[in-house]
Amino acid sequence: MSAVATPILLAAGGTGGHVFPAEALAAELLRRGHRVGLVTDTRGKGFGQNLPELPLYRIPSGTPSGRSLPGKIAALFEIARGVFGALNLIGLTQPAAVVGFGGYPALPLLLAARMKRVPVLIHEQNAVLGRVNRLVASRADRIATSFPVTRFLPARIPATVTGNPVRPAILAAADRPYEAPADGISVLVMGGSQGARVLSDIVPAALAALSQDIKRRLKVQQQCRPEDLERVRNAYAQAGIQAETATFFGDVAERLAAAHLVVSRSGASSTAEIAVIGRPSLLVPYAHAMDDHQTANAQALAQAGGAVVIAQDKFTVERAATMFNDLLGDPAELARMASAARSVGRPLATQALADLVERLVAERRKAAGVGSKATSKDHSVKRIAA
Template identity: 80%
Template sequence: MSAPLTITTTPRLIDQPVLLAAGGTGGHVFPAEALAAELLRRGHRVGLVTDTRGKGFGQNLSDLPLYRIPAGTPTGRALTGKLLAVVDIARGVVAALALLALTKPAAVVGFGGYPALPLLLAARLRRLPILIHEQNAVLGRVNRLIASRASRIATSFPATRFLPDAIPATVTGNPVRPAILTAADVPYTEPGTAIRILVIGGSQGARVLSDVVPAALAALSPDLRRRLRVQQQCRPEDLERVRAAYAAAGIEAEIAGFFADVDKRLAATHLVVSRSGAGSTAEIAVIGRPALLVPYAHATDDHQTANAQALAHAGGAVVIAQDKFTVERVAAAFADLLGDPEQLSRMAAAARSVGRPLATQALADLVERLVTEARQPAPAAVAAKTSTSKDTVVKRNAA
């Protein structure tokens, strides 16, 4: 276990460290790292907490202390596995209580995922201020367990399901990478001679996109096909067949297993085809590009559909469920979108209108507010928690 962080700058509001708990997928980890960097910039002390299996968390912030405590994932396992996971969580809570005694944090911030659960439970036992951040339009299972016991909730979407009525919730948005913020300065331009399409499906592509998108684009008119410039991310095992499908259709295409410069490609595209994870939808909205979204069918509580519908309701996306993502349906959607440049421009503007490029700053503001409220006398703290304003109203339990 690393020693508590000390820094040379003078804290503005928080003289004790803030512990950030995350783990599992990058969707949980990146917002935590973004908040850590912003709090450091403001002169605060920060510690990162994940489980003993966690990888990648904190690698971009190597100067920060990283604490690893036991945790378990009880869902989707046989009874014996569930019991072992509960034992691991209990061990993690004991370790987290020791960590809280050592670091004496001003607040604890959780970003979802079971690696965050022991610290959040320990913080509740110690009656510390707790903030949870939800990246999706549906409160995740761990955040749902903690939400009714949290001090505040930060959401990425104005309409978020499963929020408890009694806990103040603020729409901060979901932090995006600095490269995305730079790309957001590039204005959308309607297609000219070339129509650029970017197909991404998470860090390793998505099989359904490789199966359907090339065939759907091949079904378009020859005039449209000649104008297409496709960039598609695929799984390694799909690269050659996708490349061959575009070549057979006479469509210019760049196929790769991973694009390191997705920010630049998003900024240059006329239409993005993507899954609708929290990070993808946040980036598409911040940059402001039209999207054809295909929610992952097996996402927990169907949260990807909720994310996609939030962008679609704003007018920035067309959503096709995976079981309806057929060559015929997708070809018709492409023909409609690519044949109407003005519609694409309207969608780009609509997507940008719901983007939240200042999400990281808003989240850091909320942490500072939480700590300030916790230090106020009880009546003032109650008044602060029950006050509302236009920028903090969240539509709860939206369908």
């Protein structure tokens, strides 16, 4: 469809799980000739840093969840201030549509858009609708989901499975086929952007408990918190396991593509990237994730046959060692899991999401008598209550 003269505003919180898909959509809409603006609050420092040519608007917001009563009141006051700021922004920019990616920084703009009857689409990265998306979902025009089964979807709002956009480096690495381990076995351990304490506590000891034949073939790469780095490094050295440890890996895509097994949390971005590249994984959902959404994400990959899931309270050295022994000792099973993971990956998620945004804009333009026929198609998703 032809590009719209007024901008499409994308609103997201400041965490990577919200920012990555929002920036991916922004880049795709720009490529298609649309004007785009980014919206967050003062906490979203990383939003837009990869797209410095785009206008970035900051409006007040607050997070009432998990705070004391005075804190909740203060947060609600900030959200109200943000709604007034968002109303002013909408008046100035006259957006063709607003797209929300979750997080409380997105809430004021989404509420203001509904008040001004601006078309609203929300994108949910997880298999459970997040708190902010849940607040506005029943008033949205469209919902885009990353998983075929997503909890808490309202029944009457059209929902489309687009998948969760991933970074360009992941898409480039996805072309590399999985090669079952032969002489060497590469294990990649990721714990989110800052590592995970439980993975540092359990994985080195579990791998150390394996047979000498497996240990001598292991090449481990593990992301750790800074305070865990030295003890993890020493644990691998004492076990005679070749290992590289760091607080951050800047080339995660390449490491994922080279891995024979991935050990990870199950955030939305991690599960999407594992599936798109197609690698077998052992997933340990973060036990305190809101609404236990990481377990739902992990189960979606496990049900396809691409992952093994162990709850954090069951993730002991003995249990992990047994799983490592079973998986690393069965190259054919690892290859089967890799194929299963790839089968549910959605490498065209960004394009599908951009198609959905364009369709929403086209429908509104058509209703106003200036539209063009939309070409994208909806795909129904299953809904479950809780």
